[in-house]
Amino acid sequence: MFFHIVLERNMQLHPRHFGRDLRDKLVTKLMKDVEGTCSGRHGFIVAITGIESVGKGLIRDGTGFVTFPVKYQCVVFRPFKGEILEAVVTMVNKMGFFAEAGPVQIFVSNHLIPDDMEFQSGDMANYTTSDGSVKIQKDSEVRLKIIGTRVDATEIFCIGTIKDDFLGVISDPGAAS
């Protein structure tokens, strides 16, 4: 799920950036530092949408670096248990398959894949129904439900299922190409 929230961060700025465009430099550095990171508390920081306020800088003893407390608005993405996501399959093996929904990696184990889908090894490993009409392979898009998350300080990993109504392949790359 996406959230638009305000976060705060202390930015250290090198003295060489002190000048007219100090503020721009600060924002640029903030985006570079923060976007794409993951915190266990808020999830993945997808994008910074605005700067709320920049506090007074404090010169560090000995280094000349200046610390600015910056409040910024950002879009974060945090997966939740029970959430339905659309994801792209990245890897298929005998144990199940891995998929990605944006920055989040999701594992779907083989017993959470419908029973009528069988694993087919080979050049392009895949799960296929007995009549061959549905195929899950690399780059397939699937709709899945998250049934468990593991949230570390810097990483979020999910396990999902496609064994439920309206879950499974939503577009078949084989058919498209």
Added chain:
Amino acid sequence: MGSHEALSVDPFKRLVKLAARAFYDDITTKGDKQPKTGRSDNRGIAVVVLDALTRRQWVREEDLAKDLKLHSKQLRRTLRFFEEEKLVTRDHRKETAKGAKIYSAAVAATGDGQPGGREGDEKLKLHTHSYCCLDYAQIYDVVRYRLHRMKKKIKDELESKNTVQEYICPNCSKRYTALDALRLISPHDEYFHCESCDGVLVAEADKLAAQELGDGDDNARRRRHEKLKDMLQNMEEQLKPLMDQLGRVKDLTVPEFGSLQAWELQNAAGRAANGDHGNDPSKSSQGFGFGGTPMPYVGETKVEVDFSGIDGKGDIKSENGNGPMKVLPPWMIRQGMKLTEEQRGETKQEAKMAGSLTAVESSDDKKTTDEKDDVKNIQDEYVKAYYAALLKRQHEQEVHDDSKQQTSNATTSNGVTMPTERQIGMKSKRGDEYEGDDVEWDEEPPAGSSAKNFKVHDLNVEAEASDGDEDEDDIDWEEG
């Protein structure tokens, strides 16, 4: 009436009994440290306690322990367990021996308990007493929820839905869950590998059927499936009586005893209204004030007692005529019941009295004064006409006026609060119980003194011919 109550309560009692036997049959409430010997094995006590509770409403835990010949500690442990299970509501309070008597009175009124034989000791020492009562509404929900969870769990396992797959390393028997999957994949083959010994991990079959792990993957899965199905079927079969009972109970109104205080008040009031309030002078002297213990419900209690006392006095004859008919507490009254006016009226008033004392009294005042104004106007005119037309009967009029002035004096000299005070005067004449009430004790002397004033002063010429009637009106209005 009794049959009505039984109609709604009995299915719930049966539900409790069934649930007790289904779920709490082998619950033992021993501490873990004690070794389980044959002697200390107290399985089944839970069922006995629940059964005993279905035969009671609120019960003091000591009394229950005595009745069941159980050690009170043991009983308390069991009850605490049931409290956690949300089957039982408990209430603890500090009270004197007197306070406990209110409970005894309430028990006597319900007629299903034994009045505690502690009338004698009037110690003012505070003891903490615990009371417990079955919470039928909650029990119904708890049992349903429990069944739902059981079914859901088995069904989920059956469809292996929403379960986090576990993996185990056959070499070092280290366990992983699917959440570790990212770390376990190897670039070389399509299996998961153990982090420590690089062995190939195998998926572990689900916990419920874990014992039959071993032979081929598919075989195990099929067998597990079978087993779960059996389990589900067994559950459906064995719990069928319970589920049937749940269905039966569904549309019935749940017997509600309310909180301990409310229950006591209801039953004590019912008892007072039955006319057996005269036999306990000690109660009236202590005024239901819970022996001086600060209680949040004191105000309520006071009002309740006042009104029910009046009712008891007023209705005594009809009650006696009806024999053992009891006043129904509100939770027993249902639509379609045929009730006498007293029963209906009294219970209504009890409900009204659940509101605050001040509200009741202030509305009292307002209404009586309004009424008085109207009456006054009419009487003014009447008196004027009377004077003009019937001069010759003036001496008679004088006599008549005298009596009126006496009463009207009281109104003007004492202001608006007069009606209540006069009521109090009335009450002190009418009912013995009120003497017990602290607040009204204080107000009694002024009422007496104003009664003297009637004769001495002659302030008001306005006549209120029917003031005496009005007093009666007040009372009537209160009773209605």
